[in-house]
Amino acid sequence: MNLAVGVIGAGIMGTEHARILCEDTPGARLAAICDADESRARAAGRGQSQVFSDPHALIFSDKVDAVVIAAPDSTHKELALACIEAGKPVLCEKPLAVTAAEAIEVVEAEVAKGRKLVQVGYMRRFDPPYVDMRRVRESGGIGDPVILHNVHRNAVVPEWFTGAMSVTNAFVHEIDISRWLLGAEMISAQAHCGVGGDPLLVTMETDRGEIVSTEVFMNCRYGYHVHAQLVGRDGTIETAVPITTLTNASGRHEFGFPDNWVPRFRTAYANQMKAWVAAAAGGRASDGANAWDGYVTTSIAEQVVAALEMQSRVRLSLMTRPSFYD
Template identity: 45%
Template sequence: AVKRIGIIGTGIMGTDHARLLTEAVSGAVVAGVFDLDTERAAGAAASSGGARVFADPYELISDGGIDAVLIASSDATHEAFVLACIEAGKPVLCEKPLAPTVEGCARILEAETAHGSRLVTVGFMRRYDPGYTDLKTLLKDGAVGAPLMLHNVHRNPAAVPGLPDAAVITNSAVHELDVTRWLFDEEIVEVTVHRPRATAQGGGTQDPQFLILRTASGVLSDVEIFVNARYGYEVRCELVAEAGTVTLDAPPPTSVRRGGLHARELPGDWRPRFAEAYRLELQDWIDGTGGGATAWDGFAATFVAQACVAALESGERHSVDLPPVPALYR
């Protein structure tokens, strides 16, 4: 049976998801959309083969013609919509962050626990990227032995000038917080944030930042997060282990020799880089095979991000004291 999906928020991400669900995913149709900008919603509905445009997101969530909900609206709205989905007993895929505050995430954990089964998936799409899954497979298969370090680089060409320092962590580095937890299957227990010389291109933002994350078993995961790197979008990492290392750099299939250079193109932003990850994430969500990030993962990402923000401000090491994992997520 084809799943009828409702999408809340039809900005860049929501529109991309609508397109993928319509054109590239098996077993799904976009049945409803909502956006504060009704024209934008109408456009997304039209290109999704005639989805219904809802005037109220809560109506969409509770409508009998909607089997599951995808939330791609602004961060501040995530909590309320996710809670409404749980209330309605419907599966929900929520773009990261699950909620901007630890408290908001905690309320979702409570609601889902009260509901008694998992309904929430958080859109940490890198868990579906073929490069990251390849890396994790190699690690799990023991190809390079026990892990010791992970070096991460995460660069965007440009951010809003004067972006708050904390947002560099909560918006961008949060992906590496999740990657670190997911790859090693353990929690981050301590964080330090170093301040390199800041680029003059950032309008005053502390950019780049250099995070040092320690996992429960002692693995050190360092993250260069640089949101005004100018030259292009790039996400890379190297796993360092006892018998070797694995590098994820995801080169494109072609290279060009021209004008004195032998070059491969870099993507301009995250969408071409993670296009396949988004498709696989959506297909997996539709299949209901449950491979994505849970509400607990969303909570932990926000929790660790807050610790990193505190560490950035203090310049000190901060321990990360996550509460015990609720039974539903073990």
Template identity: 50%
Template sequence: MRTVGVGVIGAGVMGAEHARILAGDVAGAHLVAVADADLSRAEAAAQGARATTDALALIADPAVEAVLVASPDATHHRLVLAAIAAGKPVLCEKPLAASTAECLEIVAAERRAGRQLVQTGFMRRFDPAYREMKVALDSKALGALRILHCQHRNAAAPAWFTGAMAITNSLVHEIDVCRWLLSTEYSAVTVIPCPSEAGGSGDPALFVFETEAGSLVSVEVFMNAVYGYHVHAEAVCAGGTIGMAHPALTRTRRDGAEEGAFPANWVPRFRDAYRLQNQAWIDGIRSATPPADASTAWDGLVATCLADQIVEAMATRRRTPLVLPERPH
């Protein structure tokens, strides 16, 4: 079976990591080119493949059969639309676009294309811990789900990070992966931000979702937890619980104590998830059958649409019904 020539747009931390994965860790793919506004950064990420500053030229290149978009969020909309217009599969890092309206345009464009071309980069669906939890929950071996508890903690947020970005950039992962884990939609949310020493930035914050299935999802987002990057989930069911184990691969015991390390950021924690996501994407292109568990353009739209509503709910601190747009016909 042929290999798939891939072009990566964006050579920042995430784009460079995707280029590295596609260049050596994904069977059936080869890295053709990397585009970035900074040519030297594109060249470093390309590892010998072609480098360019022209993202649209990369999409149009006949040697590029599939496109991975990891450029700044504001560029996603036009680049994904360009890939759809070129008839090329595209894996777009979250968010799919900067607004619900832009996401709707992407969903409508894909529908007009007549085939599934877009995958949104919610890689947690491919993380082994989440996948093991989903198998257990789908089996109903622990009984009906009552509450899914989630934690999303970063060591420190950059100076430019805003309270809204805690939702649109971080919580958005839980919005997607919990929908997938529980196979249900959300019906309402209550946001409880904590007053901070800085005077009201709302970090940490607690988000309590009600689902159409009758269960609850609680998510703590803490952007300045200091000790490291820590993502955790535990499902409380009628007949037991299932939760993620400690993220470290090893634990050290000495001097009457046990310890394990937390990563500094998301890259080491989800390295396997990114690799497995990209492999599933390539396998789907080669077999002409998109991966069943992948986040689609519609899933990307749902995540952005809900995030926009939750940003508004954060200001009111009231229980807020959540509404999804109608699918384009």
């Protein structure tokens, strides 16, 4: 029997999740979709899914087994709490909540429920290059890690996308993937800002003394480009541009960069969905970022914003992790 999944939000990510569920997720079906724009929801659901205008009605529907939240960030906490109340597995796009205080509410609700129901959509954990980098690190293939270099470049963002949003909406991916790749926690951070607020350079130190450097460039102009290199005592490993073809024409040997993140991480999103559906259908916790990871990422992002404003290094602090997440 296929897992009946409801998707909340029919924007870029909601539509992509709906497509993956319809085309590339054995064992699941897109049972329902919700959006304030009914025509957009109907289009994303391809006329095959029940359309809701009220997200809570979708969450508590007896025709929905599990929920994907791809609605605006400000709604994530409220909707995740409703999924926990309903006892339904939820894949919530990042962030889990817009503040650390709100994220910890979700953590506390899940602990009180006694079931790990929440996965946060940090899809890089399912991206083949990053998965291979972690495998090599864990096997000792490059020796003990020393430095992790991250690059996160976006072609262009709207004028309302502020310096703080470069941290809270973009750099959060580097926070999560750095913790996951290294198997370590961040203990300090410092942020430097380029002229006009873009790009940013953020450096963090882990509890094992590793250094994490990240360039966040929201208006690089040439395309969407994410890259990472892990430096070990005995070698390095880095992501290679995920392409399938190279073009030779007009005296040039080249490939192109996409305009946004979806083409770059299309495989990661599909892998994430398959793993989440398998876990939800099997009644077990998923292997992705959990609610605690969502809290940690949001909390560190808040503290990095403070470091950026103060132009100083900050010692990162977190609440004590509940044993529930051990």
